[in-house]
Amino acid sequence: MTHTQSGQSVLDRLSPEVLSRLNRFAHDHDYPAGATIIREGDDTHFLGVVTTGRVALRLRVPELGDRFTIVTCEPGEIIGWSAVVAPFRATVDAVATEPTRIVAFDATALRARLVDDHALAAELLPLVLESVSGRLTASWQQMLDMFGSRGPEPW
Amino acid sequence: MVSERQWGATGKGAAVRFLPVDRLDDLVTALRGDGRRVVGPVVEDGALKMAEFEHAAELPFGWTVRTAPGLVRLERRPADAQNADRVFDNGPAWSGIKPWTFPSRVDALSLETRSDGSLAVRVEAPPATATAVIGARACDLAALAVHDRVLAGGPAIDPDYPSRRADFFVVAVECALATSTCFCASMGTGPEVTAGADVVLSEIDGGFAARGDSAAGTRLLDRLALEPALDVQIARATEQVAATRASMGLGVDADGLHDRLLANLDSPRWAEIAERCLACANCTLVCPTCFCTGVEVASDLDGRASTATRAWDSCFTAGFAQVVGGSFRPQHRDRYRQWLTHKFGTWFDQFGTSGCVGCGRCVAWCPVGIDVREELAIIAGPAPTSTATAPQAAAPVLVPGTRILAMARPAAHPGSTRIDYVETTVAAVRPETADTTTLQIATDDPALLAARPGQFVMIAMPAFAIPPISISRIRLDGLELTIRAAGPATSFLARIRPGTKLALRGPLGRPWPVEDAYGRDVAIVAGGIGLAPLRGMLDQVLAERERFESVRLYIGARTPRDRLFVAELDALVAQGVDIRLTVDRAGPEWLGRVGIITELFRGAKPTGANVTAFVCGPERMMTAVTDLLSDLAVPPEHTWLTLERRMECGVGLCGHCQLGTRFVCRDGPVFSVAELGSDLRQESL
Incomplete structure (x- = not known):
């Protein structure tokens, strides 16, 4: 398992015991730039953490010129939270914008483990929730389009 | 014998005379004879208005007034009523004397583009008209003193007001009637006239007790050769104003x-x-x-x-x-x-x-x-220690004998209060984005060239409103202004051609305190057009790079196409300057970061007490950033941001940009988070 280049990774915030249990069904995946990692609407096959590179989360909006990147996942950040949140279906396309490595935890195995391993669940799920919460509040900010033109100026 | 007894709260050591009512016109004539226009209460549109008049007979003899919340009724006093013919028993005129010292409209600036393209700029000077007002009340004089402080007490001096006040003679009247809406006693401003008048009158039977409260006032009364007031008349004046005070109804509990x-x-x-x-x-x-x-x-x-x-x-x-x-x-x-x-x-x-x-x-x-x-x-709510049930004389607002009062001033600040305009030339125009343009302004004006990052200028040009624009770079030969086209004036500026003349006033406002970051880590956080006011500061930081520890720039833009100063920033990145950028949204061609600006902190946190942060962007963004900086232990006194408010004067005189205790243009626009305290988050303040 690879750690991030800068900043604190989600992985760094897990205890060694939980990390070692997660490692049993962890796999490093490497993606070239441009590779689609997750496709919107598909089942989400893993919960991952970006270790190097960058992943763009995109929504398809044909009327507006196809795909919009709404957020990027940077090293240390969770990708694929829908692997542990019903209905376990991807909400966006995830595309590597540069060579990217992700440590991925198999969705089916992880969900089963979370049912039995309460200590793991107690450590991991708050981090997933934190990630989702951060994306939610970021979306609010983006929805405000604060940097955009806000209407007629008095001068 | 001239009585030495004085009526009123303070007295001035001047003799009290008696002005018979039929000689009131002599007073008016004397004031007019001195070349003054004379203003007093006259009946107009069913109410009393302070207007210019020629003869005392135009004053409101026999009129009284009835007021209540939402009600003003000017009424003829019945002929058989006590004091039926009195002239001033009718409360303060609705207009007060403000229109004569601070007119509702004054020409301030005229601009004309000459045939050769140059700009004629003229700051209008007010007419110097000597004015005398008759019938000002204690509340009017208190208000005048407040205006003296606000408009002429600094740091900025209104360009119009002082000359109107310079030759302004006041004949005040002590009220013998408190209307139901009067509450001067509780505010400590009346009904006694204690300051600000040249002559004070108290209307009593058959005329007025009159005293000079200034040398000019005393000289005027001397010229009228009035008889001294009788003791009984002085006593009547004294009793009368005391009765007015006692009759005043609901007041304001001013304590605390x-x-x-x-x-x-x-x-x-x-x-x-x-x-x-x-x-x-x-x-x-x-x-x-x-x-x-x-x-x-x-x-x-x-x-x-x-x-x-x-x-x-x-x-x-x-x-x-x-x-x-x-x-x-x-x-x-x-x-x-x-x-x-x-x-x-x-x-x-x-x-x-x-x-x-x-x-x-x-x-x-x-x-x-x-x-x-x-x-x-x-x-x-009530004052914790309040025991007042009836109006009591509070500490007077007015200092006796003074005209322009030395009251508390805002904290010292380096902002300029310049009111004159300088002609400048647009030397170059550089489009930044689809709606944002940088103007290079050529000037040799020493004050403009001495501008500091974070300050702003007002831009006057014929036919457009006068916008405040922050300075985005200070050059040896002028300034750069980065302008987003949003309204008529800014759209005009964004399409302007090199060679066009613009009138600039400034630099205004408080700059970024760059020196606060000496010896410290610097975090510059800019969102959208907010990068413009920070660009000059980045220039200064990089020019004095050895004075600072780490320097990081965090930039948020709406989309990749909305990034400002792209080539310039790319060059800095190539030189090793730590610049991190995110956009709010992007198409698939964008390979950089997408997300809100605070996410940039994840990779390189500006952490700890040694960080000085400079933040500019939409206020919602700045509060999110300052929250995060606070979480990262960046001290609020070292977290600086610049606020946007409507600014029309730029020097703290027009009131538009008030935020709590501050005028953003004059006391800011740069503030530390510690200075702003809870006002930063107070809704709709």
């Missing part, structure tokens, strides 16, 4: 009102008042101390010549706090709160005195009868 009011910014009562308040601005128009103004520009048809007029404005209007896309006080509730908390609260912080003089005009002239006395009692 500032704190009690400002502690209740979230009172539910504001919303209740707003259900009645029409936001009609009547209260501000009749208020003798309200001083807010706006600038209106009228142009000829071809846009070559225009005049900017300074006109009274009101914090109750929808556009008063309007900036791009919205108003900082969108609801009536917000505007009423602004008015009341300024008048009775933050006015003290700004000017060392109350903004209310207790004249009651706002109560009487409110069409729905909102009574500030009642509202203050409900919102602010």
Whole structure:
């Protein structure tokens, strides 16, 4: 398992015991730039953490010129939270914008483990929730389009 | 024998004379003979207005007034009533004397593009007209003293007011009638006339007790060769004003009102008042101390010549706090709160005195009868130690014998209060994005060249409003201004051609305190057009790089195409400057970071007490950033941000940009988070 280049990774915030249990069904995946990692609407096959590179989360909006990147996942950040949140279906396309490595935890195995391993669940799920919460509040900010033109100026 | 006994609260050591009523016209004639226009209460449109008149007979003999919240009735006193023919027993005239010292409209600036393309700029000088006012009340004089402080007490001096005040003779009258809306006694401003008058009259049987309260006033009375007042007449004057004080009804519990009011910014009562308040601005128009103004520009048809007029404005209007896309006080509730908390609260912080003089005009002239006395009692509650049930003489607002009062001034700051314009030339124009342009302005004006990062200028050009624009770079030969086209003036500027002349006033406002970051880690956080005011600071930081520890720049833009200064920043990145950028949204071609600006901190946190942060962007962004910086232990006194508010004067005189105790243009626009305290998050302040 690879750690991030800068900043604190989600992985760094897990205890060694939980990390070692997660490692049993962890796999490093490497993606070239441009590779689609997750496709919107598909089942989400893993919960991952970006270790190097960058992943763009995109929504398809044909009327507006196809795909919009709404957020990027940077090293240390969770990708694929829908692997542990019903209905376990991807909400966006995830595309590597540069060579990217992700440590991925198999969705089916992880969900089963979370049912039995309460200590793991107690450590991991708050981090997933934190990630989702951060994306939610970021979306609010983006929805405000604060940097955009806000209407007629008095001068 | 001239009596040495004096009436009134203080007296001036001057003899008291008796002015028979049939000689009142002599007083008027003497004042007119000195070359003064004479102003006094006359009946007009069913109310008393302070207007120019020629003879005493035009004054309101025999009229009295009845007032209540939302009611003013001027009525003929019955012929058989006591004091039936009195002239001044009718309360303060609705207009007060403000229109004569601070007219509702004055031409402020004229601009004309000459045939050779140069710009003729003229700051209009007010007419020097000697004026005498007869019938000013104690509340009027208190208001005049407040205006002396606000408009002529600095740091900025209104360009019009002092000359109108310079030769302004006041014949005051002590009120023998307290209307039901009068509450000067509780505000400590009356009914006794203690300062600010040249001559003081008290209307008694058959005429007036008269005293000179200034050398000029005494000389005038001497010229009239009046008989000395009898002791009984002086006693009558004394008793009369005491009776007025005693008869005054509901007052304002002024003790500790500032704190009690400002502690209740979230009172539910504001919303209740707003259900009645029409936001009609009547209260501000009749208020003798309200001083807010706006600038209106009228142009000829071809846009070559225009005049900017300074006109009274009101914090109750929808556009008063309007900036791009919205108003900082969108609801009536917000505007009423602004008015009341300024008048009775933050006015003290700004000017060392109350903004209310207790004249009651706002109560009487409110069409729905909102009574500030009642509202203050409900919102602010009683003073903890208050025992006052009847009006008591509070500490006087006025210092006897003074005209322009030495009251508290705002904290010292390096902001300029420049009011003159300088002709400059647009030397180059560089488009930054689809809607944003950088103008390179050539000037040799030493003050403009001495501008500091974070300051701004006002730009005057024929036919357009005068926008405040922050300085994005300070050059050896001028300034750079980065402007987003959003309204008529900024759209014109964004399309301007090199060689065009512009009139600039500035630099204005408080700059970024770059020196606060000496020896420290620097975090510069810029969102959208907010990068423009920070660019000059980045220039300075990089020019003095050895003075700082780490330097990081965090930039948020709307989309990749909305990035500013792209080539310049790319060059800095190539030189090793740590610049991190994110955009709010992007198409698939963008390979950089997408997300909100605070996410940039994840990779390289500006952490700890050694960080000085400079932040500029939309206010919502800045609060999110400052929250995060606070979490990262960056001290609030080292977290600096620059605020946007509507600015029309740039020097703290027009009132538009008020935020709590501050005028953003004059006291800012750069503030530390510690300085702003809770005001940064107070809704619609």
